[in-house]
Amino acid sequence: MLGMPNRFSYEELKNVTNNFSNKLGQGGFGSVFRGILPSGSEVAVKHLVGFGPVKSPSQLKLLVYKYMANGSLDQWIFNKNQEPALGWQIRKKIILDIAKGLAYLHEECNQKILHLDIKSQNILLDENFNAKVSDFGLSKLIGRDQSRVVTTMRGTPGYMAPECSQQVEDRHLVGLFRRKQEMGQLMDLVDKCSDDMLSNAAEVVEMMKVTAWCLQTEYARRPSMSIVVKLFEGSVDVVSNMNEEDLLNGLTHEAMETFASTVLPSMLSGPR
Incomplete structure (x- = not known):
């Protein structure tokens, strides 16, 4: 349907992630793997766990996100060896992006x-340090x-x-x-x-x-x-x-x- 997110089969995601071999990280609700779509676009594929029994590949729950080149915010503010350090203008922009989100x-x-779980690990940064709020595993609809x-x-x-x-x-x-x-x-x-x-x-x-x-x-x-x-x-x-x-x-x-x-x-x- 027009305007709806793209849907991928398990086999497609298995191929674009090279059989889930490039692991970017892991959280409480699953692991994230890097992949490249046939169009050349980089993506992050999250394999969700803990949502009931899985009896076949078709029942696996996988989410596909745009790949965020600068990773999560915690890697920039807690890693003392990170170069270059984030300047104030970038920090201010990240803070404002989070507030707007x-x-x-x-x-x-x-x-x-x-x-309900806003923290630096759940703030992702693209190549221009635009910040995105991620990981809604604990979120509550009101x-x-x-x-x-x-x-x-x-x-x-x-x-x-x-x-x-x-x-x-x-x-x-x-x-x-x-x-x-x-x-x-x-x-x-x-x-x-x-x-x-x-x-x-x-x-x-x-x-x-x-x-x-x-x-x-x-x-x-x-x-x-x-x-x-x-x-x-x-x-x-x-x-x-x-x-x-x-x-x-x-x-x-x-x-x-x-x-x-x-x-x-x-x-x-x-x-x-």
């Missing part, structure tokens, strides 16, 4: 979608008329919604981030080994303040992702006195007007 899932789809969302605790510790990871948060960056934010020392978290990051430190810190707003334990005080996008794009301002108690009061008048005209954050910000 989540805003689309939350507010623009016919049926709202909660991903009816458009639902105003509050409650789910069982699931995801990756350290990446869960704040109210789901209190006991282990100090083992992760979020614990350090909160302490620095409360002490007004976010500048300490800017990479001192990168001249590019230091030269853009003021903008980096402003983005951290938006992050602090998103990490509040009280879900009703978190912003919707459409507001986050506006803040990142600079269409509304972030002021310097944002903190745990008065983040909402810290927004400019223009930001408050924008906030009032959008979906309330509690509709999709929690609880998880």
